[in-house]
Amino acid sequence: xxxxxxxxxxxxxxxxxxxxxxxxxxxxxxxxxxxxxxxxxxxxxxxxxxxxxxxxxxxxxxxxxxxxxxxxxxxxxxxxxxxxxxxxxxxxxxxxxxxxxxxxxxxxxxxxxxxxxxxxxxxxxxxxxxxxxxxxxxxxxxxxxxxxxxxxxxxxxxxxxxxxxxxxxxxxxxxxxxxxxxxxxxxxxxxxxxxxxxxxxxxxxxxxxxxxxxxxxxxxxxxxxxxxxxxxxxxxxxxxxxxxxxxxxxxxxxxxxxxxxxxxxxxxxxxxxxxxxxxxxxxxxxxxxxxxxxxxxxxxxxxxxxxxxxxxxxxxxxxxxxxxxxxxxxxxxxxxxxxxxxxxxxxxxxxxxxxxxxxxxxxxxxxxxxxxxxxxxxxxxxxxxxxxxxxxxxxxxxxxxxxxxxxxxxxxxxxxxxxxxxxxxxxxxxxxxxxxxxxxxxxxxxxxxxxxxxxxxxxxxxxxxxxxxxxxxxxxxxxxxxxxxxxxxxxxxxxxxxx
Amino acid sequence: xxxxxxxxxxxxxxxxxxxxxxxxxxxxxxxxxxxxxxxxxxxxxxxxxxxxxxxxxxxxxxxxxxxxxxxxxxxxxxxxxxxxxxxxxxxxxxxxxxxxxxxxxxxxxxxxxxxxxxxxxxxxxxxxxxxxxxxxxxxxxxxxxxxxxxxxxxxxxxxxxxxxxxxxxxxxxxxxxxxxxxxxxxxxxxxxxxxxxx
Numbered sequence: 001x002x003x004x005x006x007x008x009x010x011x012x013x014x015x016x017x018x019x020x021x022x023x024x025x026x027x028x029x030x031x032x033x034x035x036x037x038x039x040x041x042x043x044x045x046x047x048x049x050x051x052x053x054x055x056x057x058x059x060x061x062x063x064x065x066x067x068x069x070x071x072x073x074x075x076x077x078x079x080x081x082x083x084x085x086x087x088x089x090x091x092x093x094x095x096x097x098x099x100x101x102x103x104x105x106x107x108x109x110x111x112x113x114x115x116x117x118x119x120x121x122x123x124x125x126x127x128x129x130x131x132x133x134x135x136x137x138x139x140x141x142x143x144x145x146x147x148x149x150x151x152x153x154x155x156x157x158x159x160x161x162x163x164x165x166x167x168x169x170x171x172x173x174x175x176x177x178x179x180x181x182x183x184x185x186x187x188x189x190x191x192x193x194x195x196x197x198x199x200x201x202x203x204x205x206x207x208x209x210x211x212x213x214x215x216x217x218x219x220x221x222x223x224x225x226x227x228x229x230x231x232x233x234x235x236x237x238x239x240x241x242x243x244x245x246x247x248x249x250x251x252x253x254x255x256x257x258x259x260x261x262x263x264x265x266x267x268x269x270x271x272x273x274x275x276x277x278x279x280x281x282x283x284x285x286x287x288x289x290x291x292x293x294x295x296x297x298x299x300x301x302x303x304x305x306x307x308x309x310x311x312x313x314x315x316x317x318x319x320x321x322x323x324x325x326x327x328x329x330x331x332x333x334x335x336x337x338x339x340x341x342x343x344x345x346x347x348x349x350x351x352x353x354x355x356x357x358x359x360x361x362x363x364x365x366x367x368x369x370x371x372x373x374x375x376x377x378x379x380x381x382x383x384x385x386x387x388x389x390x391x392x393x394x395x396x397x398x399x400x401x402x403x404x405x406x407x408x409x410x411x412x413x414x415x416x417x418x419x420x421x422x423x424x425x426x427x428x429x430x431x432x433x434x435x436x437x438x439x440x441x442x443x444x445x446x447x448x449x450x451x452x453x454x455x456x457x458x459x460x461x462x463x464x465x466x467x468x469x470x471x472x473x474x475x476x477x478x479x480x481x482x483x484x485x486x487x488x489x490x491x492x493x494x495x496x497x498x499x
Numbered sequence: 500x501x502x503x504x505x506x507x508x509x510x511x512x513x514x515x516x517x518x519x520x521x522x523x524x525x526x527x528x529x530x531x532x533x534x535x536x537x538x539x540x541x542x543x544x545x546x547x548x549x550x551x552x553x554x555x556x557x558x559x560x561x562x563x564x565x566x567x568x569x570x571x572x573x574x575x576x577x578x579x580x581x582x583x584x585x586x587x588x589x590x591x592x593x594x595x596x597x598x599x600x601x602x603x604x605x606x607x608x609x610x611x612x613x614x615x616x617x618x619x620x621x622x623x624x625x626x627x628x629x630x631x632x633x634x635x636x637x638x639x640x641x642x643x644x645x646x647x648x649x650x651x652x653x654x655x656x657x658x659x660x661x662x663x664x665x666x667x668x669x670x671x672x673x674x675x676x677x678x679x680x681x682x683x684x685x686x687x688x689x690x691x692x693x694x695x696x697x
Contacts, residue, residue, distance in 0.1 A: 159632075
């Protein structure tokens with residue numbers, strides 16, 4: 001009975017195979033020889049990225065069953081997904097966390113490939129397509145953030161439009177092309193929906209296909225050995241002989257690690273989605289609600305941070321030139337250094353560059369999480385004046401403390417650790433600035449501080465400066481202008497008159 | 500190859516030499532497709548680039564009676580963008596800051612920071628507009644006070660018509676598409692008044 005069934009199954013298989021001819025080549029591809037040294041846990045990230053892409057496609061299609069790509073209703077449909085569709089929240093969480101996982105895995109894959117010299121001859125084009133794949137993945141993340149049509153998405157589009165507007169000559173046209181109209185609205189969301197759901201995934205899938213095809217055609221990179229140099233004249237013959245002699249079939253020799261890693265990754269993704277939940281949506285995309293501090297998603301925080309530190313004169317050139325300076329060398333790298341040493345231990349510059357890029361991204365991302373450059377909009381009304389700064393102060397000095405709160409100084413300046421970080425903390429300001437310097441700084445501003453001459457009357461200025469004069473940290477000696485006593489004579493009260 | 504060609508009943512032989520009838524017809528088909536493709540590309544490109552090529556056209560929008568704005572104060576005013584679709588939802592509404600300086604003297608600022616477009620907030624006590632994104636600050640007359648913005652706040656062109664404050668609005672203000680547009684779409688009031696306000 002069983003053998004009869006088996007024979008029947010084989011018949012069906014042969015019937016299909018005779019007509020498609022696809023199964024045998026697929027089996028051959030699965031069993032293609034890989035260097036035994038490449039059957040390693042370091043080689044699992046490429047397949048992991050592909051698995052995550054599959055997760056994104058499946059969860060994306062499932063979300064599209066409910067999502068409404070209309071500026072008027074998108075936010076409501078996300079709330080509906082979160083609260084009314086059973087397990088809608090979980091699918092949103094999977095898709096959101098899947099995006100973060102995918103970017104992380106693609107970056108790890110890229111770093112591994114770079115450090116293992118896999119981008120050298122004959123795999124230059126595989127690397128270049130890979131760079132495109134990274135850019136497309138980031139493009140998916142940005143357009144996806146827009147589809148989560150909330151406050152952050154709305155103002156993120158504003159930031160995108162502002163960046164576009166800096167392009168010379170055609171800036172205005174680019175802004176309108178990006179937004180699909182003169183303002184951020186229904187046309188903008190439809191545009192980003194088409195990009196996120198049709199255009200970018202289409203290009204992405206095509207590039208992934210090409211990328212994987214080239215990996216199969218050229219063979220996976222062998223584990224690099226120090227001193228084993230790549231030469232265009234000899235490499236392909238050497239690789240061929242190497243896999244003939246030492247090779248093992250990809251399935252199962254290499255594939256079981258890919259399979260195990262993919263399963264672990266999916267489990268981790270599921271746990272993140274289940275325990276940490278979906279991203280947003282934050283407030284409604286209503287531009288008339290201005291009590292908001294917009295922020296991009298995690299992966300773009302470093303860009304948001306960089307934009308805070310550029311001086312105005314450098315900003316436009318930087319925004320237009322930096323992407324070219326960063327992307328073009330990475331893209332063209334294998335065309336200029338396609339031969340030679342592959343092993344990381346003999347490529348110190350490569351190792352240093354990976355470390356430098358990782359640290360830079362990390363630092364700027366960290367800064368982006370707490371935005372020290374932003375004023376804290378409600379610090380003036382919510383942060384208390386530290387008690388120790390009011391004790392034993394004269395009425396005039398206490399008046400100054402009130403003015404410090406009321407004039408929103410706290411939004412940018414911290415006292416006893418609370419308040420904005422935009423300007424320096426004021427706990428020891430009197431040890432740094434003399435009375436004259438304080439008055440000048442308050443009235444005229446400077447060094448990234450606005451002038452308060454119009455916002456303070458003379459009495460308020462006096463009170464404020466008197467209070468600031470009492471802020472000397474842990475009894476530091478006050479800043480003194482040595483010429484003051486000479487110009488004002490002996491009877492003038494010195495700036496250090498406070499006991 | 501040869502065999503298949505003959506079984507098809509095709510007696511031309513398998514190899515089409517350059518200059519043969521087959522070769523000519525194939526090249527002709529490519530050429531025809533290129534020509535038809537080029538013709539069809541015109542409307543496709545026109546559709547695709549349409550929003551980019553359109554000049555944003557402004558219209559006069561009423562913000563309210565002059566008497567509703569206390570002199571010396573800055574108020575947040577919301578208006579509906581002159582051109583919207585029903586699916587724009589809340590995004591079709593725009594906020595702006597109205598500063599009433601003296602009787603007939605106004606300034607109307609876009610809420611969008613000149614740096615990267617985030618919404619600036621007015622702080623009456625310190626007489627500053629502050630941006631939550633990167634800390635741009637502006638004085639009450641809209642000039643840049645500090646931070647990364649390359650210029651002052653974007654200002655709408657405004658006019659007073661029969662006691663109503665109106666602004667010329669219609670597009671998201673950025674460095675390339677300022678709120679100000681020289682020829683607003685709908686003209687209300689006498690033309691000579693308009694030319695004097697330009």
